[in-house]
Amino acid sequence: MKLKTTLLMLMFSVAALAQFTTEAIPTGYYNSATGTGYTLKNQLRTIITNGHNPQSYTTGLWNLYSTSLRDNFYENDGSLLDIYSENPTGIDPYNYTSTSQQCGNYTTEGQCYNKEHLIPQAYFGNGAMPMYSDAHHVVPSDGKVNGWRDNLPFGVVSGTVTNGCNAGATNTPCKTLNNSKIGNNLNSGYSSGFSGKVFEPIDEFKGDIARTFFYFATRYQDDMDDFYSAAANTLEVKAMFDGSTNKVFSTTFLNIMLTWHANDPVSPKEVAFNNAIYNFQGNRNPFIDHPEYVQSIWGTPAGTDTFDISTKVAVYPNPATSNTVNISSEVEITSLRLININGQIVSSIQNPVPDSGSVTLSNLPQGFYILTINTAEGSAVKKVLVN
Incomplete structure (x- = not known):
């Protein structure tokens, strides 16, 4: 039976983001990637x-x-x-x-x-x-x-x-x-x-x-x-x-x-x-920029029916306009990792403690992030944009 995961509110330090830049993926680079x-x-x-x-x-x-x-x-x-x-x-x-x-x-x-x-x-x-x-x-x-x-x-x-x-x-x-x-x-x-x-x-x-x-x-x-x-x-x-x-x-x-x-x-x-x-x-x-492209092109590993957990994990609002992003999940999360565009780990959290069904990431500067979410049923990668 799938577990409803709840997580404590987490406050992230922004000190590690001194070299943050949004220029790594050129604007519009993937605009023509519209198919499946x-x-x-x-x-x-x-x-x-x-x-x-x-x-x-x-x-x-x-x-x-x-x-x-x-x-x-x-x-x-x-x-x-x-x-x-x-x-x-x-x-x-x-x-x-x-x-x-x-x-x-x-x-x-x-x-x-x-x-x-x-x-x-x-x-x-x-x-x-x-x-x-x-x-x-x-x-x-x-x-x-x-x-x-x-x-x-x-x-x-x-x-x-x-x-x-x-x-x-x-x-x-x-x-x-x-x-x-x-x-x-x-x-x-x-x-x-x-x-x-x-x-x-x-x-x-x-x-x-x-x-x-x-x-x-x-x-x-x-x-x-x-x-x-x-x-x-x-x-x-x-x-x-x-x-x-x-x-x-x-x-x-x-x-x-x-x-x-x-x-x-x-x-x-x-x-x-x-x-x-x-x-x-x-x-x-x-x-690397869009890990979800792999499944869109080639599908999922044979014999797995829980590989794609992306529909069971929500990240909102995205884009975020208030330096705050919320995460909610229908499956048990074992770890979270937030990565900035320079490849720096902003935060890595193991075995989050259940609380209210969601986690709030606060004090995030403007820019682009990759959020990796690992669960007992598979992994999800979400792109997060803070305006």
């Missing part, structure tokens, strides 16, 4: 193709990594933010702080970093532009882990993994120093239908990767059939795709990506990196 389904996907493709100014794979991406893709969210130490080495709840196993640590040769984790194509470049052709240097899917990565991941699809590794990959990733299943995993796909539940070897990132970055794949499937949709047919039969990652230009993904991996997107909502890191990449190459990842 694959019509919306076509409209988004036009939006994110126009204005895309590809940059250098060598100098350009290195400079972006050095200046912008930094850890201002976990340890907040300004080190390179590598999703394969970051430990979001403890001390990182190693850090990269200098451009002199670019690869290079490596024999173990932590020796140097390079560039990881989340959609492996062997899939679309080595050096093919503009995807070759597209910063939305070419991310800084530990060189050794990048080599281990190679052309593997992303997926869910079966069973308990105890072996460290530094003994050799051929000794699978194994895990990296931040507990990313390599092994055979679980092939049950939401990942059924594929039993080959996969790479599984930690939970903190699963949604990030899913939204990257949705971006790639939209930005390069007109080429996805060519990419698929051109891929060698031995290229593992091709199992994620079906050769179409609309759906793009095979059923198994679409369900994995949809589940990761639902379970790991947009984070402050994604918001900030999306802004930085827009400044770098002139286009945005729409599935």
